[in-house]
Amino acid sequence: MEDFLTVFQMIGTAAFAISGAITAVHAGLDLFGIIALGVMTATAGGVIRDIILGIFPPIAFVNSMYVLTAALISVVVFLIARDEIRSGTSMNNHSFRVILLLGDSIGLGVFTTAGMYTAITRFSADNGFLVIFSGVVTGVGGGFLRDVSIHILPEIFSKHVYAVASIAGALISLYLFRHSDPYTAIYIGTGIIVLIRLLAARYRWSLPRVQS
């Protein structure tokens, strides 16, 4: 389980690093700004989770793999973006938005369920609220810090069912953590979160506003 979780979180780290690096490219940052925002987006959720659950130092400070993976991915995003522009075959905005959405959704899904699992192993699955709220905060934390740092309105305030997707997946995942095995709970929970996010983006689901 330990090894599985490390690999699983590495996928989430890579996905969030992509979203951070693309956001940084769009904002016109230089190479190091891109790496900094990629690393921050990829590690913030896990660091917030570890602080909330009382794990010191946070894992991202102890195991260098998370930061190094995020930095490497950010450099790759930089190189691709530069080549695209130089060769004049620059990806259209649509492709960029799809990759950004995918990275952000996978990161959201992975860190929500990984956050829940950490809360369960450190405490228990008894306090469902603690497990779900820890998972949701872990999931949304990276994207929140990414957007606030760069002065974009955080997606949690603006995007179609962003936190709703995380909460819905977390509820189903909690049920599976309690009545099934952790692998199933993590796979299904993550899948549901990504699916809801993609469906919401595709069909432009949105929540009611004060002025419609």
Next chain:
Amino acid sequence: MEDFLTVFQMIGTAAFAISGAITAVHAGLDLFGIIALGVMTATAGGVIRDIILGIFPPIAFVNSMYVLTAALISVVVFLIARDEIRSGTSMNNHSFRVILLLGDSIGLGVFTTAGMYTAITRFSADNGFLVIFSGVVTGVGGGFLRDVSIHILPEIFSKHVYAVASIAGALISLYLFRHSDPYTAIYIGTGIIVLIRLLAARYRWSLPRVQS
């Protein structure tokens, strides 16, 4: 005392949730954005306090009442705001600003003194600086995160004697914690903070600027 403090903090939570939700309505957020900002504003101060004082997980993660109360209040703010606009009897800007000011001031007062009380019970009242600084950071934390998230200049940097009100109330409250009972210290301290904020807003008190 335990029960009193829970009820007392619930009042502060509701007050900050109102301020967060109204700010979100003004910023044009959808229903979930309003709930997210309401919950974040209402819980951030307490979470920051618990982290500083070494309480893990923070109480807002263990006891669901805080988040649920804040979410419920945010939905109510949403419904009222929508009805106001639909019926054309929309509250004027003045009423909104008064409610926002009240919510924010009560939240500031409650969390400043509740933060002080937590610092005293966890450590002692001996280090007055620790008690006051913990209280002030707890008090201003929620509003700070609310404003930074939504890209408004935080009130602590701009509003008439915002942190000054918190510090003044905290100083008097510390004296009362040491020489009287906690109830008196909390009531008087909170009252002074709210009063200073209201008087400052009413009479437009302000501090000197570089260019006047």
Next chain:
Amino acid sequence: MEDFLTVFQMIGTAAFAISGAITAVHAGLDLFGIIALGVMTATAGGVIRDIILGIFPPIAFVNSMYVLTAALISVVVFLIARDEIRSGTSMNNHSFRVILLLGDSIGLGVFTTAGMYTAITRFSADNGFLVIFSGVVTGVGGGFLRDVSIHILPEIFSKHVYAVASIAGALISLYLFRHSDPYTAIYIGTGIIVLIRLLAARYRWSLPRVQS
């Protein structure tokens, strides 16, 4: 060593307070806004470091000297800025930028190496990544929060080799912590960080961008 470190960090605190207060003056804040941003910039790095390394309450909450020094320095910056404007002999933008750069660079250098030293004494110098990452986050934390709070793009995303300077100094400092004494490691590491920042600003070093 304890005394040396306190004095050393007080220098970093003063330097960061200057950078925070000048930034606040530029943003047109009133006296208390200037103090608030000065104190926040000066203490945030150390508070983040203590949270990451599991030190509760953070030292800036226990020892009032840090907050009081930062507040005093901020008042002095306010008075000088006001006198400059009143007497019409207002420092030109260039002088202001030089002082801001100096304060920020010294703060970055001091807190990077002080963060590393804290990580080493609390854990060990064995995990080089933990030591360096703790140092860099401590170093960049204050300036990051300063800029995000006031809605400026954080320097870590935009400035010539900002975090690169911190990382380079940290690498050399780590080598010296392991093979020499802490004083040497702290002095040389800090000196290198300040030097790189100043050279980068002087010769306008910058990193590649996507569109050049």
